[in-house]
Amino acid sequence: MSAAHAHPHVHGDGHAHGNAFGPSARAEVSARLVWVLALTASFMVAELIGGLLSNSLALLADAGHMLTDVAALGLSVFAIRLARRPPSARRTYGYVRLEILAALVNGATLLVIAGLIIFEAWQRLRAPLTIDAPIMLSVASVGLGVNVAGAVLLHRHAHENLNVRGAYLHVLGDLLGSVGAIAAGIVVLTTGWTPVDPIASMAIALLILFGAWKLVREATDVLLESVPAHVDLAAIVADLAGIEGLDEVHDVHVWTLTSGFVALSAHGVIDDPGVHTRVLDEVRTRMQAHGVEHVTFQIELRPLYQLPAKR
Numbered sequence: 001m002s003a004a005h006a007h008p009h010v011h012g013d014g015h016a017h018g019n020a021f022g023p024s025a026r027a028e029v030s031a032r033l034v035w036v037l038a039l040t041a042s043f044m045v046a047e048l049i050g051g052l053l054s055n056s057l058a059l060l061a062d063a064g065h066m067l068t069d070v071a072a073l074g075l076s077v078f079a080i081r082l083a084r085r086p087p088s089a090r091r092t093y094g095y096v097r098l099e100i101l102a103a104l105v106n107g108a109t110l111l112v113i114a115g116l117i118i119f120e121a122w123q124r125l126r127a128p129l130t131i132d133a134p135i136m137l138s139v140a141s142v143g144l145g146v147n148v149a150g151a152v153l154l155h156r157h158a159h160e161n162l163n164v165r166g167a168y169l170h171v172l173g174d175l176l177g178s179v180g181a182i183a184a185g186i187v188v189l190t191t192g193w194t195p196v197d198p199i200a201s202m203a204i205a206l207l208i209l210f211g212a213w214k215l216v217r218e219a220t221d222v223l224l225e226s227v228p229a230h231v232d233l234a235a236i237v238a239d240l241a242g243i244e245g246l247d248e249v250h251d252v253h254v255w256t257l258t259s260g261f262v263a264l265s266a267h268g269v270i271d272d273p274g275v276h277t278r279v280l281d282e283v284r285t286r287m288q289a290h291g292v293e294h295v296t297f298q299i300e301l302r303p304l305y306q307l308p309a310k311r
Contacts, residue, residue: 029157029164030080036150036171038068043146050139054132056181057124057197068113069170072106076167083163083258096258097223099163104219106166110173110212117205121198131197133189140181147175148262161259162219169215173208180204181245225255228262229279231290239286240266245275246283254292271302 005020033200044066051060079095087094150171180200187196218229227233231254240249248269256262264287270279276299283297 004071018246025157025160026080026084029154029161029193030077030084032153032157033073033080033164033167035076036153036167037070037077039146039150040171040174043143044070047139047143050135054135054139056131056136056185057120057129057201062233066174068109069167069174071113072109072170073167075105076163077297078102078113079163080161085118090302093257096261099161099258100219100222103162103166103174103215104223106163106170107212107215110208111216112203113173114208114212116207117201120203121205122203123169124198125195128194128198131185131188131194133185136197137185137189140178140185144175144178147171147178151175156227162222162258164214166219167207169211172211173204176204176207177201179253225253227254228256231292232263236264236287236290236292239290240268240283243268243279243282243286245270245272246279247271257294261294262292264292265296265298267298267300269300273301 046065047066048060048063050056051063082095083099085095116229151168154164154168154171155211157164159165180203181197184197184200188194221229232253233254237252237256240246240252246268250267252264252266254262254264268279268283270276279299280297283296287293287295
């Protein structure tokens with residue numbers, strides 16, 4: 001191996017690897033998730049009882065959603081705490097990708113829940129039931145307060161981490177459920193028109209479907225190591241090709257390991273071994289401008305590059 005191959009890699013920060021969602025952020029979010037989990041589990045029981053007493057599908061649907069939230073939030077807490085473990089000889093990136101798996105599971109669960117709510121709402125439209133509006137309104141109002149508190153706790157980090165976004169969408173779905181239940185309760189109380197309850201449930205389910213599908217799609221893209229949506233691969237290739245002394249950039253791959261951790265690997269050909277260090281430094285600088293901190297770039301000398309492969 002020539003001198004050009006002796007130090008083929010360029011890396012960002014050896015600890016954070018350019019991941020804005022680092023250990024301190026995970027510790028903070030873990031504590032917030034535990035609070036939200038406790039709030040959700042406590043109110044779920046009250047909402048289930050209220051839904052049964054009032055005969056409200058909106059409340060029962062929200063209680064069922066909160067039951068899955070308890071499991072989803074527990075999974076999120078488990079994943080984010082495990083992700084804080086340091087890398088090992090066996091798992092050189094640690095456990096950070098568990099957060100993506102948790103997001104995928106949470107998103108898929110939301111899709112199933114939304115489908116079940118729509119099915120049950122259709123059944124209720126065909127055979128409306130009597131609803132106790134005062135109980136429905138009381139329980140839904142308390143639920144709104146609980147869900148607003150949970151949403152506030154998670155909102156700041158929901159756009160930084162897919163795992164947190166999955167938990168946030170569960171809480172947001174509950175918040176919408178409470179709003180829908182309050183609106184339906186007011187209509188039933190003032191007009192006696194009970195079909196508004198399943199109609200409100202269907203509207204909430206459709207909103208949940210939209211958010212859940214987006215979450216599943218993003219998590220799947222990460223697991224398939226697709227180019228992140230915010231990264232312009234063509235611009236990156238053009239930027240690398242514009243480095244003086246670097247020719248024939250190829251095998252360029254950009255992917256997301258976990259939320260906030262964008263990585264790149266590529267090969268490039270040089271004619272002069274003397275520009276090796278300068279080229280690598282410029283690669284690192286230019287990739288940081290694209291939001292890519294973790295870079296593995298292999299330099300190949302043109303004479304070696306042009307040799308036919310050995311049989």
